[in-house]
Amino acid sequence: MLEHGGGILRAAQQYGIPAQDWLDLSTGLNPQGWPVPAASPRSWQRLPEEDDGLEQAAADYYGSPLLLPVAGSQPAIQLLPTLRPACRVGMLPLCYAEHPWHWEQNGHQLSRHAPEDIDAAIDQLDVLLLCHPNNPTGTTFSRAQLQDWRARLACRGGWLIIDEAFMDATPEHSLLADVGLPGLIVLRSIGKFFGLAGARVGFVFAWPALLQQLAEAIGPWSINGPAREVVKQALQDSAWQHHMRAQLATDSARLQQLLQMHGLNPAGGSVLFQWLQGAHCPALFDFLARRGILLRQFADGPSLRLGLPPDEAGWQQLETALAQWEKP
Structure with a gap:
């Protein structure tokens, strides 16, 4: 199993700090997630049904009806490599680790390309997979x-796969308006912007034949009834979405400024996280962990990803700890 953020219980055991006392900045999730109401008894007592309004709510929110609800992005990440014969797949040097893992496990030839080198390499690829904005570097493309x-991939039967898990806060940069064009596959997740990672709901956008292949491979009832009900309501809550986009932009700027104030200049980031890179990162990770603050650590680089604190107490805890940090 690959390592991911959110390992509070493991960190609590390693550092001897009770789990409830940690400030978890490791996940990149919105810490002020959509306020979840109690699920109806009916959603627990009946098998999930596709005519419950979830698909329509998603089509309205994302602006495309060419979608398939899935249990988070993970099923699509695992299954898409099985729907092509062995081919040449390009990705960024550092990206969400589940993507390269599953393409390589299914026999595909993986190559890594810096953002500025992709254009020169695209005609030698069959699939280009990009997290947009990239996780964890925050890299974006026009x-x-x-x-x-x-277009260049599609003319040869190739795919462009865009994982837009962190795109909800900046929807104007999304490629969802182009869904339906040959070769374009877009993944979206409820976990990040809505802060509903535990619901395990995401969506795949693509042409109908591919969606049908995925649906048959996944099988029925992949999303439980309470999750379908809650996510439908979250997608319909446009007032909360509008407010949260403004709030996250403010908080993101605050985190960036706080890091810079203490000599930690982000090498990248998005609205939901900032990314630090350099030889000091392992020491900073350990320094903050000993003070009950968990970051996401990456060996490549090395580098760290910091999410947003959930409240003013969390901001003060982070600021106090950073004030005590002296960069080696």
């Missing part, structure tokens, strides 16, 4: 560039 790469 819509025109992505559209050009999609």
